[in-house]
Amino acid sequence: MSPEPPKILLVDSYDSFTYNLASLCRKAIPNCRVHIIKNDVIEFTDLLSYLPYFSGVIVGPGPGSPDVPEDVGLVKGLWKMNDTHVLPVFGVCLGHQSLAVEHGATLRRLSVVKHGQVSAVEHTGIDIFKGVGPVDAVRYHSLHVELGGAKNIEELAWSHDEENGRVVMAIRHCTRPFWAVQYHPESVLTRGGGTDVVLNFWRLACAWNFSHGRVTRPWDQRADGLFGTPWPYIRPSSSIPRTNAPLSPSTIKLNIQGLSAPDICEVLGVDDDSSPFVMLESAAQPGRFTIIGCLTLASLRVTYSIGDNFIRLANGESCDEVDLGSHDVWSWLTSFMNKKEVIGGSPEIPFWGGLIGYLSYELGVEYLKVSARRMHREARHPDVNLVFVERSIILDSTSGNIHLQSIMEDDDEWLTEMAAQLHSAVRNHSTYSSLNTSPPTKARPNTSTVILPDGDLYRSRIRMAKEYLAAGESYELCLTANTHITLNDPLAPKASSTHSPSWQRYKHLREINPAPHAGYLRLHPTTLMSSSPERFLSFSRPPGATYQLRPIKGTIRKGPNVTRAVAEEALIGSRKEIAENLMIVDLIRHDLHGAVGEDVEVKQFCTVEEYRTVWQLVSVIEGKLPGGADQALSRQANGAFGWEVLKRSLPPGSMTGAPKKRSVGILQQLEDEERNVYSGVFGYWCAGGGGDWSVTIRSCFKYDDRYEDDANKSYDPDFYPGIHEPEHWVIGAGGAITDLSDPDAEWDEMLTKLQSVLRVFGADGPRGH
Numbered sequence: 001m002s003p004e005p006p007k008i009l010l011v012d013s014y015d016s017f018t019y020n021l022a023s024l025c026r027k028a029i030p031n032c033r034v035h036i037i038k039n040d041v042i043e044f045t046d047l048l049s050y051l052p053y054f055s056g057v058i059v060g061p062g063p064g065s066p067d068v069p070e071d072v073g074l075v076k077g078l079w080k081m082n083d084t085h086v087l088p089v090f091g092v093c094l095g096h097q098s099l100a101v102e103h104g105a106t107l108r109r110l111s112v113v114k115h116g117q118v119s120a121v122e123h124t125g126i127d128i129f130k131g132v133g134p135v136d137a138v139r140y141h142s143l144h145v146e147l148g149g150a151k152n153i154e155e156l157a158w159s160h161d162e163e164n165g166r167v168v169m170a171i172r173h174c175t176r177p178f179w180a181v182q183y184h185p186e187s188v189l190t191r192g193g194g195t196d197v198v199l200n201f202w203r204l205a206c207a208w209n210f211s212h213g214r215v216t217r218p219w220d221q222r223a224d225g226l227f228g229t230p231w232p233y234i235r236p237s238s239s240i241p242r243t244n245a246p247l248s249p250s251t252i253k254l255n256i257q258g259l260s261a262p263d264i265c266e267v268l269g270v271d272d273d274s275s276p277f278v279m280l281e282s283a284a285q286p287g288r289f290t291i292i293g294c295l296t297l298a299s300l301r302v303t304y305s306i307g308d309n310f311i312r313l314a315n316g317e318s319c320d321e322v323d324l325g326s327h328d329v330w331s332w333l334t335s336f337m338n339k340k341e342v343i344g345g346s347p348e349i350p351f352w353g354g355l356i357g358y359l360s361y362e363l364g365v366e367y368l369k370v371s372a373r374r375m376h377r378e379a380r381h382p383d384v385n386l387v388f389v390e391r392s393i394i395l396d397s398t399s400g401n402i403h404l405q406s407i408m409e410d411d412d413e414w415l416t417e418m419a420a421q422l423h424s425a426v427r428n429h430s431t432y433s434s435l436n437t438s439p440p441t442k443a444r445p446n447t448s449t450v451i452l453p454d455g456d457l458y459r460s461r462i463r464m465a466k467e468y469l470a471a472g473e474s475y476e477l478c479l480t481a482n483t484h485i486t487l488n489d490p491l492a493p494k495a496s497s498t499h500s501p502s503w504q505r506y507k508h509l510r511e512i513n514p515a516p517h518a519g520y521l522r523l524h525p526t527t528l529m530s531s532s533p534e535r536f537l538s539f540s541r542p543p544g545a546t547y548q549l550r551p552i553k554g555t556i557r558k559g560p561n562v563t564r565a566v567a568e569e570a571l572i573g574s575r576k577e578i579a580e581n582l583m584i585v586d587l588i589r590h591d592l593h594g595a596v597g598e599d600v601e602v603k604q605f606c607t608v609e610e611y612r613t614v615w616q617l618v619s620v621i622e623g624k625l626p627g628g629a630d631q632a633l634s635r636q637a638n639g640a641f642g643w644e645v646l647k648r649s650l651p652p653g654s655m656t657g658a659p660k661k662r663s664v665g666i667l668q669q670l671e672d673e674e675r676n677v678y679s680g681v682f683g684y685w686c687a688g689g690g691g692d693w694s695v696t697i698r699s700c701f702k703y704d705d706r707y708e709d710d711a712n713k714s715y716d717p718d719f720y721p722g723i724h725e726p727e728h729w730v731i732g733a734g735g736a737i738t739d740l741s742d743p744d745a746e747w748d749e750m751l752t753k754l755q756s757v758l759r760v761f762g763a764d765g766p767r768g769h
């Protein structure tokens with residue numbers, strides 16, 4: 001009989017780095033099984049009888065303080081076990097602080113907090129540091145411990161901070177098998193002191209277990225009941241069998257020069273303001289494909305608002321509310337897409353047909369189970385707003401090819417007709433207004449109002465955010481605020497069957513701020529225009545799917561003297577910017593490890609990319625499922641696992657800060673309004689597997705409630721409910737606040753981001769005040 005594998009209990013204090021620690025543990029401890037529990041799922045006294053199943057415990061990092069019982073939960077109890085229960089424990093950061101504090105150490109705040117910063121760590125070279133060379137370790141902490149009054153605690157490592165003096169970096173208990181480190185061994189930038197230290201812990205733990213005659217209890221049903229499957233646990237996304245025969249796209253490939261994405265939209269009738277319309281546009285590098293939906297009266301709209309127990313399905317003819325029953329919106333959509341599977345399209349085309357639309361920020365917040373203070377349950381606008389696209393036109397900016405596709409049966413006639421229409425559009429191309437790029441007329445005086453966030457209030461919120469950071473509640477907070485624009489010009493051309501003001505504005509936006517993740521989504525009641533630079537998550541078609549996230553953190557405004565070299569110096573050369581980006585990279589590694597398991601890699605760390613108005617610092621993280629799971633899941637459903645990864649990773653970490661859950665809760669205190677469409681994601685899920693979702697930033701949206709009940713039903717050209725009404729647009733903008741943030745500079749950065757979109761309204765831009 002083979003020996004039982006080492007079993008490690010990892011206690012998670014609601015951190016955003018826990019799965020990184022699990023992964024480190026799996027790398028360091030041969031063949032181990034890691035069971036993760038939250039620190040509040042069980043009382044410590046009830047956990048005691050389960051400890052014999054484990055060879056050791058790892059106590060992870062987390063927000064808050066070791067002094068606050070709710071922050072550490074059952075962890076406190078571990079250090080007070082009586083001799084019969086004792087087992088080896090390794091603490092990290094909050095875990096380290098808890099070990100020290102429970103033994104009499106003094107908890108203090110650092111004079112200057114360390115979030116996402118690398119420090120040289122000196123160590124004794126013994127014990128968990130035996131054979132360990134130089135350590136350059138990432139730190140995420142505001143609090144630290146002084147060992148003066150501590151009993152039985154010995155220092156093993158320390159750092160010398162310019163501002164804080166000597167800070168304890170690792171300790172051990174003198175008589176019990178307890179060790180801990182203040183730094184983060186699992187961070188992607190930690191060099192030395194990671195796997196080597198965890199392996200040493202494991203060797204010491206084995207030696208202690210052996211010398212104390214401690215044998216782990218064989219795993220049984222009882223343990224299974226509480227601790228379940230060890231990490232990495234790949235969640236099957238859907239067990240619903242495929243019920244329909246898969247569809248197959250019919251395609252025509254054209255190479256027509258001189259037809260832009262907006263030209264094609266106009267051929268398709270985007271100017272009819274009452275009709276739904278979707279385009280995901282790669283309006284700049286590194287974007288390649290533009291996806292345009294060719295919607296029909298029968299195109300199915302799928303909407304859902306938080307708090308509802310139904311999904312709304314509508315097309316131009318009917319509208320139904322479908323009871324969710326035991327499903328949530330995520331699983332409902334998974335089974336919906338299971339019935340829509342498409343196979344056999346051209347492999348290089350990312351989208352063959354499928355869902356296009358947006359998911360709100362609050363949808364992600366709801367999944368995190370943060371108690372939502374301000375959720376307006378009544379009369380919510382859609383948090384999920386999607387349309388199922390059966391006919392599409394894809395532009396490939398690399399080859400110049402235009403692909404017409406349909407997954408509707410016997411649709412060749414449409415393909416031929418559309419090809420003919422596009423050919424004739426080029427011949428008459430002067431009739432298409434998109435070729436005339438003149439911006440919408442500047443707003444007449446007194447016809448538009450722009451309500452900017454209040455500068456003093458924003459700065460005071462930054463200071464409050466920094467107070468939370470100093471207290472150890474968060475490592476980084478992405479603070480944002482909304483700008484409201486009201487347009488009320490009785491003389492401006494009205495929405496009609498031949499004129500869509502929002503479309504004209506979008507065309508202007510793509511000119512002044514071309515972006516790789518641009519988009520125009522008119523899914524009434526919502527209209528979204530985006531010039532987003534940021535991909536959130538893309539997943540390629542299974543099998544062998546790659547899950548890629550591309551967080552941006554670090555922004556500077558472009559200007560005549562801001563060359564690439566200057567931008568690199570300002571971004572890569574800045575401790576602050578690298579720290580901001582690193583924190584999100586570590587957070588995203590955790591989110592991805594939580595979904596796909598062990599195979600997660602940082603492919604690009606902090607590279608400067610150029611956009612029309614800003615330079616940005618971008619990192620790329622990719623994950624893959626293990627071979628067996630990948631095969632099994634790809635047989636089961638068409639990209640449903642990508643949908644699962646999306647669900648588990650929202651809201652985008654770059655829009656929350658870390659640790660995600662606690663930070664989202666704090667941001668709800670600091671921000672006055674819901675973020676809604678802003679800070680969520682928009683993109684597609686292809687029915688052939690694969691998807692691409694962008695972060696909804698550098699965007700603006702409006703709700704037009706007058707369309708709500710009727711527009712889906714009516715394509716009646718005489719029905720324009722918005723005809724004499726003002727338009728009300730919202731632009732969200734913000735930035736990551738860390739301890740190193742300067743309130744004036746952050747306000748300015750927020751204005752820079754805001755300005756990239758606000759200019760389309762022809763309104764006077766914001767000035768710093």
Ligand SMILES: C=C(O[C@@H]1C=C(C(=O)O)C=C[C@H]1O)C(=O)O
Binds near residue numbers: 480654
């Ligand atoms: C918050 C915004 O952007 C986010 C914050 C960034 C930053 O702090 O540098 C960069 C990109 C986004 O992840 C925004 O555009 O409104």
Ligand SMILES: NC(=O)CC[C@H](N)C(=O)O
Binds near residue numbers: 060094
């Ligand atoms: N990363 C952590 O565990 C942080 C611990 C604690 N909240 C601090 O800020 O010091």
